[in-house]
Amino acid sequence: MWKVLVANRGEIAIRIFRSAIELGWQTVALYTNDDASHTAYADEVVLLDSPSQYMDPEHLVQIAHRTKCTHVHPGYGFLSEDPRLASLLSHTNITFVGPSEEGLKISSNKMLSREFAASLGLSIAPGGRVSSAADVRRFVGTMGSQPFPVIIKALDGGGGRGIRVVHGGPEIEGAFDRFQKMVEIAPSTLPEEVVRPLLAAALDMARHLRYSGLGTFEFLVNSQSHEWVFMEINPRIQVEHTITEEIMNLDLVRIQLLLSIPGTSLADVLPQHARTPLPPRGYAIQLRLIAEDPRQSFKLSTGHFTPSTFSWPSGRGVRVDTWLTTGPSNMEPLQEYLIGTDFDSLLAKLIVHGDTHEEARSRALRALGEVRIPPDLKTNVNMLAGVMKHPHWKHGKVHTTWLESHFEEVMDFGQKSALGHPYHSLSPTPLAFNLTQLSSFASSSQLEFANPQESTHVASPLAGKIVELHPALLAPAGSEHVVRRGETLAVVSVMKMENVISAPSSGKAKL
Incomplete structure (x- = not known):
């Protein structure tokens, strides 16, 4: 075990x-x-x-x-x-x-992994370790007459934090702010012939490292010239692993656990990929719902909240990974959530999958419209909706600093998207009701059960709606009519199926 x-x-x-x-x-x-x-x-x-x-x-x-x-x-x-x-x-x-201790020492160190990639003949961008704006200026001074743009990448970023593009000297001081990635998409929108050499380079590095387990090999690609350079290795399961799972129909964590068992090979756990990897299916988008206020410089939002104030989307092609959960049914549910400052501000990852890029985008908007959060908890949900709604995202025209340069447009799109979405015609608070009766009758006294000991009672074999009666039963009160054996006394409709109740014997109906 x-x-x-x-x-x-x-x-x-x-x-x-x-x-x-x-x-x-x-x-x-x-x-x-x-x-x-x-x-x-x-x-x-x-x-x-x-x-x-x-x-x-x-x-x-x-x-x-x-x-x-x-x-x-x-x-x-x-x-x-x-x-x-x-x-x-x-x-x-x-x-x-x-990974093994030896492989981890290289792959976890961004500078050592760059040197390792260079030793294999892979292209790497000129770079160095910096710790201040002054260090960046000194580095820029060594790059000749056209040093910009420069990318500043956090050495220990993690969680998508810490990549900034600097286009000129005045931007250097502000480039040390950390930013959180909020949207991920798979597969890449780059042409297959551009992606293929990156996959080959990643596999070559993994073989030389004798890499075992999950990991991400990252590259930077010029979208115009398609030139690329190696950037780093993340030797762990990634935050965005969910979209890879959706387009490849794999459970990456299951695979990772199985590979950790001695004597287990990749061919054992992935026989369908052993010879030729299967192509990705459709598109997946991951949206990171974060407890922060975009209108207040992304200030962290904290507080105590009850589980009933959260509701997550569902339906075809929608997955939600969140810690804001009450757990399995056999556990005592939590009474309160604390969103504080000790840990990451991520609330949930909304993952959607569609056959096309547009289907995934529209599904993401639908899922965001179903998110319900406490009104006093500030999040980036409108910003995420704005990104999905913006025509630049729809047509694949976003880039590294796109959000900063289109912030107001995105927020406007997000606000309109949220207000115009059909789900926001619903009440923002839970609806409550009390069940007082199981019958559509005004009171249970109008229901009479047949007495099997009474020969004048005719019992219906099931409960339903009477849609037809014998004429004798529709006659005025005080009248008397003959009913012959086998005649239809009533027709009872249940789930659109009509059931005939026949007279068990001949007799008179007294009303």
Whole structure:
């Protein structure tokens, strides 16, 4: 029996638990006070003294030993790219679900991975490590007469934070602000002949690293000239793995867990991809719903909220990964959610899939229209709707700094989209009602059940609506009519099917 400690929290922990449960693995969750929604999906739970212990590899290894785990899965963020955790586990009988310690040392270091790519003959952009605007200016000074544009990429960004394009000297100072990616799409809208060499380069690097597990090899591509350079490796499951799963019809976490079992090969878990990978199907879009106010410089929005004030979209081609969940039905539901400052501000990932780019876009708008959140919680939901509604997105004309240059347009589109969407004709608060009767009759006294001991009673074999009666039963009160055996007394309609009630014997009907 395999048993995995998930050294993470939130929606990614839930994502891992679900795949592990389907494989029949035992699971262990970590949590802190006021952040426990993900623990509802685990077999065992361990309380941490503080959020900082998620970053303590020695403490995590101790917990894995104490709970008799066979595996530790780091999720993403926290220690997923830190060779220390993999190194500590390499000296135990506990498996790190991720690359080897040696492979992680290169792939997790952006500067070392650039050098590694260059050693294989891959193109890399000129670059260096900087820690201030002054460092950037010194670097620019070494690049000749046309040094711009320059891209500043956070060395330890994570979660899509920290890539900025600088087109001139005056922009350098502001380029150190961190930004969160909000929208991801798969597959790439680039032509297949442009993407093919990138895939070949990624596979070549993975083979030389003897890379095992999930990972993302990232490149920068000039959309006009189609020139490309290697940028970095993310040796972990990525936030945007969901859209890859949708277009490839794969459970990447399941594959990752199976590959961590000794003696298991990629051909064992992906036999249909062993020779020739299947092509992607359709398009998928991931929208990151974040607790921040775009109108207030993306200021974080916090507070305590009850589960009943949230409602998520569903339906064909819509998936929601969120930590704002009440958990399985056999668990006591949480009474309150705390959206605070200890962790990432991501509330949910809305993932939509469609056969075409336009179908995925329109489905994303529909899904955003079904999102219900507390009115005093500020989010980027209107901004996401504005991006989907904007003609530039529709026609594939967005770029790295597009959102900054079209902010007001996007917000206007988003506001109009939200107000004009048919779902917003619905009440923003839950509807309440009381069930007082199960019958459409005014009162139950009008219902009379047949007495099997009474020969004058004729029982209907089922409950329904009477749509036809014998003329004798429609005669004025006080009259008397003959009814012959076998004649139709009544026709009862149930679910559009008509059922005939026949007279069991001849007699007189007295009214």
